Amino acid sequence: MRWLYLLLLLGGLCYPASGQPGVRPDTVRLSALTDRLSATGRALLAVTDWPTPLVVVQRGANWQPVRPGQLTSTQHAYWLYLWLDNDTDSARTLYGYIADNQTATAYIVAGPRQAGPRLLDSLRTGTLIPTHAWPVAHSDQYIPLRLLARQQVALYVRLANARGWLPALTGSPKPRPRLVLRLETETAHDRMTLGEYRKNSTELLYRSWIQGALLFIALFVGLIYAHYRQPIYGYYWLYVLAGCLFSLLKTRSYTPLGHWLSQAPLLRTYLPETIMWLGLGAYLFFFVDLLNLPLHHPVAARRLRLLGRAFAGFGLLYALVLLLTNDGGVQQAVFWGARYGLLPVYVGLLIWTARRVESPLVNYVLTGNGLMMIVGVLAWLRAGEVLLKDVTLPGGLDNLMTVSFAVLLEISVFALALARRIQLLDRERVAHQQAYIDEIEQRTTAEKRIAQVEMLALRSQMNPHFLFNSLNTIEYFVLKGDEANATRYLANFSRLLRLTLNHANENTVRLSEELQGLRLYVDLEATRFGDEFQYTIEADAGIDQEDVLLPPLLLQPFVENAIWHGLRQSPRPDKRLWIRLLVQDEHTLRFEIEDNGIGRRQAADLKSRPANARKSFGLAITQQRIDLFNRTYPARLAVQLLDIDTNGQTGTLIRMTYRLSPTPFIYESRSD
Structure with missing residues (x-):
């Protein structure tokens, strides 16, 4: 029986889908592939539990054609299956595009023309796969497929979300795996890659400029805080640092920095939201100190600081939960809940500030937040292709509509607010010093006048003494005759x-x-x-x-x-x-x-x-x-x-x- 089982297992590797004799996948012949081809509709689809291995899929999967608009779920793995036939006399390399799936594994199994059943290769890529495991160094969305002359292979592509260390807390089907498989020739792939570089070159230029500015401001403010040790500079530095890290984590993966950050894909995926919450907490503390709320509005100051601590704590909890569970439901709930839930609070805080807070720095706060809100909403609409879809502004200015640029604008306005605050404090200090100097001068003048009066009094004592001695001398001569x-x-x-x-x-x-x-x-x-x-x-x-x-x-x-x-x-x-x-x-x-x-x-x-x-x-x-x-x-x-x-x-x-x-x-x- 054991030998019979091994024979069946090897037969499953050699003759894929033999359990479904009536359903055969399409065959893509490389001689007919001159550019690129959407292979999703030509492949068969099997839905399995997440941990199902390839051997089980080959033996007993229920293969069906891919339906247009077919929905997927985070709880399952999705297998695409088709044949590749290099019917040419030279070796060929194809690239399989699998979109932004969290994990994609390609199994290349020897076809019936090759002697002996065997698994030729298995390749993994995806947004949650570390950089060192990518089969294509510059992208997490491509898998290279190399075929020898006259070689026929069966291609199995497994698409699924990554599993966390702990079970998911929600049963949310999002983010759904995408049933995408596009085959590209080597020439088409090089052309597509070069086109992407050219298309994004302006964005990379602006992004590098924004990141450089944020890094410089973070370093400068950090040095100021290290020198003066005032809490307001510490809060401002934490807020700038949060904006800087948020921008760096959004760097594209094909850049050197993005490639390095993708060594820890879970951190790169979930830290931006965490950093946003930590930055909001630091912002509220900075907001309280900048407007000197503890002096004029102590109750509001206490509540805002409590809210800032809550934001920071929630951000850390969010990171811990997502890193352990990779629960897309939690991610989606926090993402949309934060946007729609915080917006009224955010607007209400600005309205309260404009009406109740009397400070020369209020206009700076309103201006900075206004710029942040306007550019942030434009960036959101542009990312959702609601605004400026397939439109390029002169000089590529549409690439400035990013959250990172909105943060940079707000931080720059807050820097002006700090400069204005320093100027006001300096004027107040000079006024206090001048008042102190005036007091010292008045005191000195009074002491000098007192000394003059004392000296006059002493001279008034000495003059009669001198007269007394002189009159004694005259008396002496008169008595002497x-x-x-x-x-x-x-x-x-x-x-x-x-x-x-x-x-x-x-x-x-x-x-x-x-x-x-x-x-x-x-x-x-x-x-x-x-x-x-x-x-x-x-x-x-x-x-x-x-x-x-x-x-x-x-x-x-x-x-x-x-x-x-x-x-x-x-x-x-x-x-x-x-x-x-x-x-x-x-x-x-x-x-x-x-x-x-x-x-x-x-x-x-x-x-x-x-x-x-x-x-x-x-x-x-x-x-x-x-x-x-x-x-x-x-x-x-x-x-x-x-x-x-x-x-x-x-x-x-x-x-x-x-x-x-x-x-x-x-x-x-x-x-x-």
Whole structure:
């Protein structure tokens, strides 16, 4: 029995359709095929369950002629059967066109002229067959059929949808396998292929341009997001990336990119829809942040973000289900349900935005979505051959009516919206900075005026102190009966008082004016001391005394302190005072006041005695004025007190450094 079974099996391979002696397929003779031939109507058709093998089909299939318009189903496999007879004296190659079926398998079985039954070849192609398995490298719709001279073969073509790893969730008959078999000579095939390339060259050019633009924008926005890390740039980048990937996955299979992508045909088939849903989710998040909805419409913002998460989750679930089941019913339901279900939501969102959202960026959103809608609908109508069927616009502009181009237009408008947003934020930032600067300037002006008032108050304290000391000196001469010195002293005192009053409203005076007042004061003190007191004022010739500005009565308190607390208590017959004005460096002057008096330590001991107590208000007030001056103006004053104790010689050296401002500055006068 086993040998009988094998004999029947081999007989089935050698003599196809022997179980149907009354039904014979047509024979296509290659000598009569000069171009191309629709072989569907000349073949026999058998419908089997999806996993039925060739051997079973040969033995017991119910072969029938193909009926015009015959419907197919996703649950079955469809077998086309006919004979090919190369009745010429040379080998010939035919190409069988099987349209866009998911899977097509051609079995070439040796005919009765060949010795011995055998399966000569089996070839697989189809939209869900990986690229490396295609028998024709440039297309998933052709099968090459090679026949030797005088060779006769039986051709079985199995057309069916691909099965998923899991059973289909629906019993939908779509997408239906197409009962198409067209035979083409090698010359006709080359001509058809070249014609397709030429026909689609303009489309390829525009598609490459669109994809290049999308890739560039995706890279550019990705770099911006990587640098700034702001969520709005991340959402925009995800949306651009979704549009870019959608366009790349739609590349034709005969291009290098399309050929590479077809290595994973299931991903290439079902990822575009998934990417569309993910892109919609990213778009809603971008939409919320672009129009700043959380601030003005927090409820709508929360709902739109929730909807965006739902879209993204649905897209991932869709991809998982389709990759596992290859269920065309789910695909069709999602495709049409999304188009008709989302359109009212989409339009309603735009209407709500136009009416309720107050933002300078609303027009950009409406313009971008309007362009997307118009071009998308035109692309849909063109793909369905409702619009521009067999019509070519000048320059091939009809090839721009694609979803990818619609996405590019929308993305470009959104890029302008982002640029406008950056401009508005920059203006707001500049306005805030200017307000802050104005506040700082107002605060600085107020602090400066406060400092001026404080300095004026200190001078108001120092002027009575100076008057008190001078009147004491006049009183001393009067009590002594020295009318000549009293008269001369009173004259110099009046000149000094007039000079002091002239500077009462000034925050600064010229160095020459300061020295003039200082000479008058020292002359007054020299009159009191008599011949035992001598002083010297030395000024470096490199100092422009008219250009250097100082607080008025800056040096006088230090000179007064040297005379009253250093020289007056000294028993020396030669009391000396040196006042030196020196150039320390390009930006620094040095003032020195030196005396050969008793020194600060002995002066402090004498001042501690009740009989000699004389508090130096002027020096303390001057130090406060210096502190205020340093806080108010860019120039800097610093005072250093040094004790002299060398070889029994005592005294005090006051060294004052005056660092000039590197840039000119203006000292304001008090006008009230």
